[in-house]
Amino acid sequence: MRFQRSNPAGQGFNVVRPGDPNALPIEPHHLRRAFGEIPDQFAAFVGLANGRLDGGNLDLPPEAFLLDLCLLGPAQLLRLLNRENLTAQEVWPFVATALAQQGTERPYWFMVSLVDDIGQLVAQLRRAARASNQAAFTEKVNVTVEALQAKRREQRLNLGSEISTFAIERYRLAEEARDKIPAAIARSVDTEREASEAMVVALTRVQDGGNPGQAFGSVLECEVAAARPYWARLLADASSDTDDRVMLIDIQRGEDLEGAKTAARKALRLTDIITYGPLIELE
16 A cells, blocks of 8 residues: 655655755746735735635635645745745635636645644634535535545545645656656657657656756757656656746746646645645555
């Protein structure tokens, strides 16, 4: 059996270590806004969402801001906000933003890992569901509440949960995608997708266990524009590590990578769940 990664204490749930020197630093050019703007915008979005919820309405932070927070990661975000943790009132708007998007849910467990009271977070999300007139949103909130309760109790999430089934299936597909890399390289020979020598080296490292994000630079440098979405999708399909989040969000924001965006969203959700979410038996 295989579970998502444990923290250094051997526990089956994740804690954030703000001083962790191994936390992935994010360069400013990957963000949609300057570092210095984030604390004020964070406070503004949180204040607006809570004020509107008190009036029985939803007014959620934009997806682009949520993705910027995801890029930062929990440790870097706490340092930027000069905080040790976040309250349920600060976290629920971003969870709701992730659940309100069409298609694949956006990442939100990294924000849950910062909350000081999961019970209060559950209560806020239930209020948000009552304020919404969207049945799909309410259903997603209910699924999330079940997973939050499992995380709070440090229990394994029910295998019948949509979150469990998604994570198990996407993790399996990620393992298969790595195994298919040699065949993909061979099929690309003498086609417009042919991998360059640098790409072959980088892709082979991924097949051998390296992070797909480390091969993304060679894909972006590919001179044939039609080849970039193909290889970007392959890397996204093979991704299951939160260190790949820069690549996955860059794919979603890339104007010439349309064919890889859905795979990137699914991979980003997977990495978020298995890194910060409830305990799930992956294999």
